[in-house]
Structures are given as C-alpha cells and as structure tokens.
Amino acid sequence: MNIIPRISLIIYLKHMKHERQIRKFGHIVSTNRQDRFVVMYINEAEADDVVNKLMKLKYVKHVEGSPYKYLKKTYEKEQHEIM
Structure with a gap:
C-alpha cells in the first residue's frame, strides 16, 4: 500500500454557495461559513x-x-525543564 503525499489548501471564497463546485478539485476537510473559507x-x-x-x-x-x-x-527542552 502506497501512501500518496498530500498537501492542505485554504481557499477563500466570495460566497459559500460555491463550496459545492470546489469539491471536484479535492477532499474538503473543513469549512468556515463566517470567514468564508474551505480547507481541502x-x-x-x-x-x-x-x-x-x-x-x-x-x-x-x-x-x-x-x-x-x-x-x-x-x-528543544526549555531552560526551566533542564534544572
């Protein structure tokens, strides 16, 4: 089984009604309706x-x-953890 390397994109939209059209480009993980962005x-x-x-x-x-x-x-260890 090969693991395909993937990257995450944050896409800012003008209107969230276009979220459905974005789905064909990748796998949507999260959406934020207030700030109008999609993480894919x-x-x-x-x-x-x-x-x-x-x-x-x-x-x-x-x-x-x-x-x-x-x-x-x-x-790295913090200075207070070393003592």
Whole structure:
C-alpha cells in the first residue's frame, strides 16, 4: 500500500454557495461559513495544476497553502525543564 503525499489548501471564497463546485478539485476537510473559507486536501503531484485552476475561478478570492509542512516539529527542552 502506497501512501500518496498530500498537501492542505485554504481557499477563500466570495460566497459559500460555491463550496459545492470546489469539491471536484479535492477532499474538503473543513469549512468556515463566517470567514468564508474551505480547507481541502489535494495530491501533492497535482498541486500546481489545481491551484492554477482554482485561481481562474471568479468566485475564489485567494488560495493559500497550509504552513504545516514548514513548521519546526522538533522541540528543544526549555531552560526551566533542564534544572
């Protein structure tokens, strides 16, 4: 079984009624109706094509990649823990 690398996109919409049309581009994980954004997972290999297609849609305001990939995941001990 191969695990396909995926990335998370945060897509800001003009109206939430367009959420249904966005579903064909990937797997929607979360939506926020108040701030009008959708969090979606897509395959990493197709990421550039999908982002370009999303930006061409007139109801999409902005597309961001999730910063999780670039966060530091190893932690050092704090000074108060060493003593």
